[in-house]
Amino acid sequence: MPQSPSPDIYDCQACGACCAYSEDWPRFSLETDEQLDAIPEAMVATDLSGMKFENGRCVALNGELGKCVGCTIYTVRPIVCRDCMPGDPECLMAREAIGLPV
Structure with a gap:
């Protein structure tokens, strides 16, 4: 029976796929008002549903997908990002969608 690869081989700081998967993904769900207030207003979607998504990725993502990335609001990122x-x-699913190996 084939084994699934260990999650240890997936380095978030060398990926960023989840931040570029879909404009609907960096959404707000269970955040408190206090948590939402900590996210810079300029990075919030105009309909207030989640993070702003531009040029195929969350605006908080910095760097080059699949090489070296980081979240500029890591400590206050939405719950969906933490999960x-x-x-x-x-x-x-996100890695496959943007063409990274799974």
């Missing part, structure tokens, strides 16, 4: 874990089904 996506290296190698989990959402991670693999």
